[in-house]
Amino acid sequence: MEAMKVKYLEKMSELYPTIAKASTEIINLQAILNLPKGTEHYISDIHGEYEAFSHVLKNGSGSVRRKIDQVFGHTMSQQDKKSLATLIYYPKEKMALVKKQEKDMEEWYKISLYQLIEVCKKTASKYTRSKVRKALPEDFAYVIEELMTERGDITDKESYYEQIIHTIISIGRAEECIIALSELIQRLVVDHLHILGDIYDRGPGPHQIMDKLEGYHSLDIQWGNHDILWMGAAAGQSSCVATVVRICARYGNLDILEEGYGINLLPLATFAMTYYKDDPCACFKMKGHQERNPAEQEMNQKMHKAITVIQFKLEGKLLMRRKEFGMADRALLDEIDYTEGTVRLGYQTYPMLDCFFPTIDPENPYELTREEQEVVDRLVFAFVNCEKLQRHMQLLLKKGSLYKIYNHNLLYHGCIPLNEDGSFKEIQVYGKSYKGKALYDVLDSYVRKAFVAVNEEEREKGRDILWFIWSSPNSPLFGKNKMATFERYFLEAKETHEEKKNPYYYFLEKEETANRILEEFQVTGDCRHIVNGHVPVHHTEGESPIKCGGKILVIDGGFSRAYQKETGIAGYTLIYNSWGMILAAHEPFTSTSDAISKESDILSDSILVKRVIQRKTVEETDTGVKLKERIADLQELLEAYRNGLLMERL
Template identity: 70%
Template sequence: MNEELELRYLSRLAELYPSIAKASTEIINLQSILNLPKGTEHFITDLHGEYEAFSHVLKNGSGAVKKKIDDVFGHTLGIAEKKGLATLIYYPREKIDLIRKKEKHMDDWYRITLYRLIEVCKRVASKYTRSKVRKALPGEFAYVIEELITEKSEVLDKEAYYDSIVDTIISIGRAEEFIIALSELIQRLVIDHLHVLGDIYDRGPAPDNIMDKLMTYHSLDIQWGNHDVVWMGAAAGQQACIATVLRNSARYGNLDILEEGYGINLLPLATFAMEAYKDDPCERFDIKGSHSFTTAETAMNMKMHKAIAMIQFKLEGQLIAKRKSFHMEDRRLLDKIDYEKGTINWYGKTYQLLDCAFPTIDFQNPYRLTEEEQGVMERLETAFLQCEKLQRHMMLLLNKGNIYKVYNNNLLYHGCMPMDKHGNFKKANIYGKTYSGKALYDVLEKYVRKAFFAIDRVEKEKGKDMLWYIWIHPDSPLFGKDKMATFERYFLAEPETHAEKKNAYYRLQNDEKAMNKVLKEFGLGEDAIIVNGHVPVLHKTGESPVKCGGKVLVIDGGFSKAYQKKTGIAGYTLIYNSYGMLLVAHEPFCTTEEAIARETDIHSDQIMVKMSPRRMLVGDTDTGAALKERIDELRQLLEAYRSGLIIEK
């Protein structure tokens, strides 16, 4: 039977390579690819809606573009000229507009700039096959760019040949568009693959723009963060997730993401909030960050903030009661309040509430939505489900995303591996069955996909509710704390009530035995590396992102402006090229306008965390392993042709 299946497979392969010559050519092609340098991987995490900083880091490849400029020009260009060239590559169209206003001899500038860009382009293209470069070329200029960056041994006077091409580009008025095309090609080729380790959403002002950018990126994968998952839950119509997304947006003054970015009508919520809380200043529900709201706008936002927060607490209480297997009864807090005294029995202790105005609470049934609240949530659910742009973004998360990924001997996930204090994998109850370790990750991902794709209504509902579980549950690998103290931060003054105890994983990140156990669970050896984000590294207090002697890299350094006072920097990124792994710590990004006008780049400190003993090749990667397998299959096909088992066409 195995021989029959093998013959059937080889026959299918013969349809692609119908002769000895074609199969042999493909073997030669694949073998040559194996010996090219490994492509550069770019790791980035916890973007939290900070589109401008994300876009800039993407354009500069965390310093990779500058490195290529240095490699090409060395000491033949000054620092100012290199900065100018780098800025042009990042923002070609905008930079040309500025230069045109002050440069008197544009043709000379075009000529010099084109030659410099061609040299950089040659360097970044040198580690790829011509076929791969050809696929990356912009259609309009593909042929000409290929001519300029490909060495042509048959041309006797190469200088005159290239001069004539450049002169023609300038004379026919296409220099600016050609410069833009070359700059974007350099950006495209300098990074071979992008890893986004979660938390694209919440806090910052433009996660929708980040998602739009990722939708056009040439090669990427995404590991979901807890903030992404709660948006996925909202997009699937899970009402507790919808309320959470709105509350987070209100808290950071970013409701316009929903209204302007996704076209979701918030008027029903605003109308309800202004009526229900008209006599309530909602002082505990102020807006974080700096905003240019008027007094009236601030007052309205605070009322909307409180209105949706109370709806969230009710919906979460309903969900916890519905899903007994979640074992979260301790987080149903509305029924622990003495509404007459304004106190709460919080884990056996009595505390005074900071806000005692509860106009929408039925004291006898505190988790019941009022008729008005129910109407608001029904309209919001419909709006989220019918938002085409949001659904398109969620499909990107589903198509390119996973809860974890093993890639080139690295284990990538957003949060943690839930563990107990002894380093054993913590067991979690998922709808009556117990899971831990990799199996927990796998079953959670299965339910995420059920929320969107299940036909069975019961299974679909389980998937939707599981998205909320992943967002907030102590056993969720994307959360990793004993609780989310949202209610406490609004209503209780005592700091001990705000504390969120981290999972033991975070203490064990420097324990080699525990981390080796995690790697082994995912089929990796002790030489592999765990890369994760989620918990900001406090750089300014001396905390290092490099844990366990380099076995664990935590690359959340505070892309979100909300974290930067605490972390002291504006995010870590990681570069993994053919020479090794480079950790990059970024200072805060100014603005795109300043980056273009003053040629200010994000200042970045680089730390080599892993140096390869020799330059890594494609043959050393997962892609290389797949190519070697293909080569073996093609060799079997050759043997079948030569033995007469399969006949050439």
């Protein structure tokens, strides 16, 4: 046996010092391989909609209701099932409502505890007792384990369990126990969470979403273009900083920065009121339906315009510095005729809706004024030194990547850049050509360099590549020929607003394209899929999220209220359990209070994508592969003990 292997087995022997301990571990791992595969939950494009996201997380995209149906079948009415589901989602709030209506709370507690215990047993049945024990809430760990475990040594089981529940109620701990059981069900109903990008922008609560994800038991994140933008801002890339502030202003979400992350916007507000005091800033109204007082709305519009002009200046300077990005045509401030109020795009000249630019020097349009530079410097400093923001970005780095291969599924947010003939498009990144998987890998490495590279030149390349990923036509996360931000603000001509999608989106229905992508990323197996976010599925126009006969699944969550008029629904989420794949279509979420008082859920329909005849086990998963490798190593350790190569540590 080679020396390295012997050294490895010696290390293993510290954990398993005897034949008995190594044998026991093999038996345990072999048993785990035969358990049902854990449930995976896929969510994409949350866009700051914390309440809707939180609700979908609580209900597991219908997984909780399915468990209730499996346990109670036709023995419970649909209304009672809804009430039990709402109790599991919002135990504290639901009980507060029940106490106002229910006369016999002791009986209600008793019935609810029995029901929750039965659902708990069902959700825990696919896990080892050890894994369930680790998930138990500390205060009720012993009690819940007793209630969930069949005791063969007790003659009168019913009396035993009834006495436990009676005691819980009599000592005034029923509500706390109900909350603990409900949270345990939420915890066990989903084994692993996949977030396919775009946690940030548009909605008001991305910081709350990130707080919730920090405490989630098992997840991975595929970065979306909006997440990348915030990562760029946190890394101190000034164009990204300006863009983040502009988008927050555009959607009336400056509170995210000021209250959510404690970033001081007073310097920007002071600057805006100085230079745009008498400007109505009519092109810079907020999107959405927020009710604002006139003074607040006016201030927002002025700040919105001020940071937009700063953004265009910073981007122009970046494109001149990074000519290798090949985006010189997106520097448009020097294409404006400031006297005539027009702008030249290619060979066409268009009248502008707004041409009041008091801080732009027509002779040197990309140069920041002293006051603008001060605003930028203070904003960059605030982003880079915000402890909470940096903590959230570290979570994105630790749990995130541009793509993920998990249980024979390829997960990514945007697209694979393709040529018009469907072949992989070669993209230049700092002087070298990359395509397909290699493009994703090199961009991923530069994202990380933006935060950890010791060499300042490499770190700066990383920071700038974050902006490139956000807005370049060659970015796999953007996937359009241009980001028409300038045109949407300043030009009425709708044809200038068009952003043409990468050919990838036209090849989605071709199975040969899907197979080529899966092979490029070395995804193997008979049951392999691409799970894709980024582009909302237009349900009202008859578009299906299932492409290529189920090989590609587009699950843009549609959480963003801004998209729901176009899509007709609040998008899709995906559940992959031991029986197959289920796409859940969601109705728009009204509010948490409605979900509690009216017991309204947001799951409108379920689409069975794939069902297996024989239930999938852990052995067929990535975890199973690792466990089998561990078993093989333990068997070698046993052999080493038995042939005298290693001595037992008795």
